[in-house]
Amino acid sequence: MSRLELLPAVDVRDGQAVRLVKGASGTETSFGEPLAAALAWQSAGAEWLHLVDLDAAFGTGSNRELLAEVTGRLDIKVELSGGIRDDESLAAALATGCTRVNLGTAALEAPEWVAKVIAEHGDKIAVGLDVVGTTLRGRGWTRDGGDLYEVLARLDSEGCARYVVTDVNRDGTLTGPNLELLRNVCAATDKPVVASGGVSSLDDLRAIATLVPEGVEGSIVGKALYEQKFTLEEALEAVSR
Numbered sequence: 018m019s020r021l022e023l024l025p026a027v028d029v030r031d032g033q034a035v036r037l038v039k040g041a042s043g044t045e046t047s048f049g050e051p052l053a054a055a056l057a058w059q060s061a062g063a064e065w066l067h068l069v070d071l072d073a074a075f076g077t078g079s080n081r082e083l084l085a086e087v088t089g090r091l092d093i094k095v096e097l098s099g100g101i102r103d104d105e106s107l108a109a110a111l112a113t114g115c116t117r118v119n120l121g122t123a124a125l126e127a128p129e130w131v132a133k134v135i136a137e138h139g140d141k142i143a144v145g146l147d148v149v150g151t152t153l154r155g156r157g158w159t160r161d162g163g164d165l166y167e168v169l170a171r172l173d174s175e176g177c178a179r180y181v182v183t184d185v186n187r188d189g190t191l192t193g194p195n196l197e198l199l200r201n202v203c204a205a206t207d208k209p210v211v212a213s214g215g216v217s218s219l220d221d222l223r224a225i226a227t228l229v230p231e232g233v234e235g236s237i238v239g240k241a242l243y244e245q246k247f248t249l250e251e252a253l254e255a256v257s258r
């Protein structure tokens with residue numbers, strides 16, 4: 018059986034690595050230079066980085082050059098996210114050499130374009146299903162964007178390769194992952210699921226790892242690492258068995 022992949026997160030706002038609470042603009046805690054954070058996770062053994070342009074997601078600006086620099090300096094796989102909503106932003110994201118991109122708002126507001134890029138780029142495209150209850154959220158998680166299971170069925174029928182499932186109300190709260198949501202999404206799709214939101218402890222990661230047979234492939238880890246609830250080395254060890 019595969020082990021759970023871990024994706025430390027570097028979310029960038031105004032050039033700084035930050036963590037938000039429930040994705041709300043204005044709740045930022047800064048953790049310094051994004052490149053330093055990314056290199057630290059790589060040195061600690063990360064195989065993946067989840068790298069987010071929050072300004073692009075919120076529509077308040079762009080950290081595109083900085084994210085391209087960070088991606089270019091890493092040897093590990095990068096999942097790039099935030100503000101990838103059209104041909105131009107997708108081309109720029111893919112040109113960084115990232116392993117895959119994660120689309121959020123576009124999957125809700127530009128379904129035809131998303132179907133096209135899924136057909137063109139296959140598993141280089143993941144879709145972020147960012148939910149409150151079973152309602153999807155877009156535009157920096159500020160706007161409702163439809164029903165989770167309806168959108169999932171549509172994306173599945175278009176061949177979407179992978180989903181990044183975030184419980185918005187758990188994100189940045191250290192209150193534990195929404196295992197029921199993950200189970201329900203895995204039951205609704207055969208495609209791999211990356212869990213996001215709420216991880217606070219090694220036991221949370223072990224609990225997510227029990228869902229690998231159901232289809233959970235990985236877990237994003239953010240605040241718990243930055244607030245030193247555990248080290249990345251400990252997390253990798255915890256999910257290695």
Ligand SMILES: O=C(O)c1ccccc1N[C@@H]1O[C@H](COP(=O)(O)O)[C@@H](O)[C@H]1O
Pocket residue numbers: 028037039040041069071073074075098099100101102119120121122123145146147155156157158188
């Ligand atoms: O990661 C966050 O904390 C976050 C908070 C608020 C909005 C977005 C956030 N993250 C990532 O951005 C994409 C969505 O970006 P877009 O809608 O495609 O522009 C989302 O899936 C998260 O990966």
